[in-house]
Amino acid sequence: MTIRENILAVLRYEKYDRIPLVAFGYWRQTLEKWVDEGYVSQDDFDECLKGGYGNKGAYSIMTKLGFDLNWNPEFGIQSGLMPAFEEELIEVRPDGGRVMRDGAGLIVMVKPGIVSIPAEVGTTMTGREAWEEHYLPKLQWSEERVDLARLHEIAVAPEKRERPFGLFCGSMVGAMRNLLGVEQFSYLYVDDRDLFEEIVATFADIAYRCVKKALESGVKFDFGHFWEDICFKTGPLLHPQIFERLIAPGYKRITDLLAQYGIDIVPLDCDGKIDLLVPIWLKNGVNTMFPIEVGTWGGSIEPWREKYGKSLLGIGGMDKRVFARDRAAVDEEIERLKPLIALGGFIPCPDHLLPPDAQYENIQYYCEKMRKVLGG
Numbered sequence: 001m002t003i004r005e006n007i008l009a010v011l012r013y014e015k016y017d018r019i020p021l022v023a024f025g026y027w028r029q030t031l032e033k034w035v036d037e038g039y040v041s042q043d044d045f046d047e048c049l050k051g052g053y054g055n056k057g058a059y060s061i062m063t064k065l066g067f068d069l070n071w072n073p074e075f076g077i078q079s080g081l082m083p084a085f086e087e088e089l090i091e092v093r094p095d096g097g098r099v100m101r102d103g104a105g106l107i108v109m110v111k112p113g114i115v116s117i118p119a120e121v122g123t124t125m126t127g128r129e130a131w132e133e134h135y136l137p138k139l140q141w142s143e144e145r146v147d148l149a150r151l152h153e154i155a156v157a158p159e160k161r162e163r164p165f166g167l168f169c170g171s172m173v174g175a176m177r178n179l180l181g182v183e184q185f186s187y188l189y190v191d192d193r194d195l196f197e198e199i200v201a202t203f204a205d206i207a208y209r210c211v212k213k214a215l216e217s218g219v220k221f222d223f224g225h226f227w228e229d230i231c232f233k234t235g236p237l238l239h240p241q242i243f244e245r246l247i248a249p250g251y252k253r254i255t256d257l258l259a260q261y262g263i264d265i266v267p268l269d270c271d272g273k274i275d276l277l278v279p280i281w282l283k284n285g286v287n288t289m290f291p292i293e294v295g296t297w298g299g300s301i302e303p304w305r306e307k308y309g310k311s312l313l314g315i316g317g318m319d320k321r322v323f324a325r326d327r328a329a330v331d332e333e334i335e336r337l338k339p340l341i342a343l344g345g346f347i348p349c350p351d352h353l354l355p356p357d358a359q360y361e362n363i364q365y366y367c368e369k370m371r372k373v374l375g376g
Contacts, residue, residue, distance in 0.1 A: 003068050004164045008222060011265050011288065011313050013344050018375040020068040021367055022315060022349040024291055025058070029115050029356040039064075039360045065360070066367025071267075071290065071315055071349060073166030073225040074154060077210035078145040079203065080175050081105075081138040085124070104178045105134065115356075120181040128195050135179065139202050146213040155219040164222040166267075167214055169258070170207030172250040173200060174228035174270075177237065186237060197246060204250030211254050215261045223265040224258045226251070226286060231272030233297055240276045248284045255285025267315060271352065273297045278304055282312060291316030293351045301346050302339075313345045320350040323358035323366070330366045334373060341374070 001009070001017045009016035031048060034040040040061055047057025062070055084103035091099040096112040099121065107122030124134055155165065176199050177185045189196045211224070230237045238247070255266055267288035268281060278289065292299045292314055301314035318337060322329040337348050348370070354363065 002162050004161045004222065007164050007347065008265070010347055011345055013310065019341065019347055021066060021370055021374065022347050023062055023065070023067040023070045024316070024350050024353055025070050025072070026061070026354040026358075027115070027356055030354050030358060031061070033356050034061075034360055037360065065363050066371065069163050073168040073223070074163075075151050075166070075214065075219075075221075076168040077170060077207070077214060078147075079170035079207040079210050081135070081179075082140075082142070082145060083138060085134075106178070106181050120183070123179065123181045123184050125179045125184065128192065131195060131199070136202070139206060141206055141209050143213070145206070145210050146217075148213075148217050151214065151217055151219055158220050158222070161222075165220075166223045166225045167211065167221040167263075169211050169224045169226050169254055169266075170203070171227050172204050172207070172247045173238065173243075174230050175203055176200065177230060182237065189238075189242060200246050200250070204253070207250070208253050208257070212257060215257065221261070221263055223267060223288075224254070224263050226266070226268040228268060228270040229272075231270055231274050231277070233273055233295060235273050235275070236277050240280060243277060244280045248280050251281065251286055252284040259285070265313070267313075273299065275304070278312070279308065282308055287311060288313040288315060290314070291349060291351045294319040294321075295351070299351070300340065301343065305343055305345075310345055315347045316349045316351050317346070318348045318350050320352060320354060320358065323350075323354065323362045325362070327362065327365055330362055330369070334366070334369055338373065 003020045006016045006018060006020050010019050028049070031040055031045050035042060035045050044057045044060045047055060048061060050057070058070055081104065085101060085105045087103060088101040089098060090101060090107065093099070098110045100108055100110055100118070101124065102108055105124035106120055107124070108118035109121050110118045124130060158165075180188060215221070236243065258266060265288055266286050267290045268286045269290050270277070271291070271293055272295075274289065289301065289304070289312070292301060294300070294317065299317065301312070301317055304312050304314075317340060319333050322333045340346055341348060
């Protein structure tokens with residue numbers, strides 16, 4: 001069986017040869033370190049940066065580590081700002097920090113030597129007037145949002161695929177948070193509920209129309225994939241009741257459409273503690289949680305499976321932090337994963353991009369040991 005056939009079989013509780021070894025990708029700084037250490041070639045590094053984690057450079061790095069694939073939807077729609085804002089330098093601080101306007105219109109502080117997400121210090125999206133002047137014109141439907149020429153160029157007939165071919169289905173609310181920043185996003189529902197609902201509806205409708213056009217192309221997709229990132233270490237940024245009333249219908253409209261085209265595997269990428277949103281996603285056709293961050297809150301498929309049954313699937317849940325430690329820590333993590341794998345419908349994967357403290361040889365060791373555990 002191919003990697004694709006095995007993955008689909010695992011997630012459908014069908015017979016499979018082995019569970020493929022799945023990764024999520026790497027920080028740029030991780031790859032830079034591995035280039036310096038001699039583990040990654042400059043050619044692979046350069047190629048990886050050109051096209052993200054699904055191209056041949058990323059595939060070369062991944063397979064040398066021992067993974068079978070990086071989990072990502074192969075084809076993306078443009079459901080966000082089109083065009084994005086031009087990045088703009090607003091101010092240079094005495095300490096070298098740069099205040100920038102980014103592509104989403106956020107005002108951020110970029111500090112020298114800091115490689116994590118820049119601090120949000122403001123936003124262009126200050127209210128109704130800003131929405132209508134700066135954002136709404138960039139959130140109009142157009143055929144160009146779905147590059148059908150590119151889709152037909154990269155698509156392979158299902159029977160000839162080595163890896164699963166997924167369709168990115170957009171974001172119902174995470175993209176909105178990117179425009180406003182966490183603080184403004186948190187206030188807007190109370191300050192201007194009509195505007196909040198209009199922004200939600202705008203993103204949801206564009207995503208639906210993009211997905212519909214991609215599906216109507218005739219290309220057969222193996223899964224549909226959403227992105228959100230709207231939770232942190234104690235729960236979601238939006239109250240679950242508001243989420244269910246305003247956000248969930250957007251998922252349902254798209255997952256019903258995916259089902260019409262025979263797509264029954266629908267992952268959603270959301271970091272943080274997602275427990276309160278899991279039943280809402282399941283109810284609305286999103287059935288595969290990813291990347292199930294272990295973090296400080298112990299994310300795991302096990303309690304969700306106990307509550308919601310076998311309809312809930314998962315990809316992720318492997319604590320990537322052990323790669324910064326030693327082989328004993330890796331062995332301990334593998335033992336923790338074994339009973340989760342035995343539940344079925346679950347594919348272990350490092351629970352986010354591999355950070356710079358990840359040791360290349362520890363990852364190789366994990367892949368070698370896991371290949372034996374997974375039966376291949």
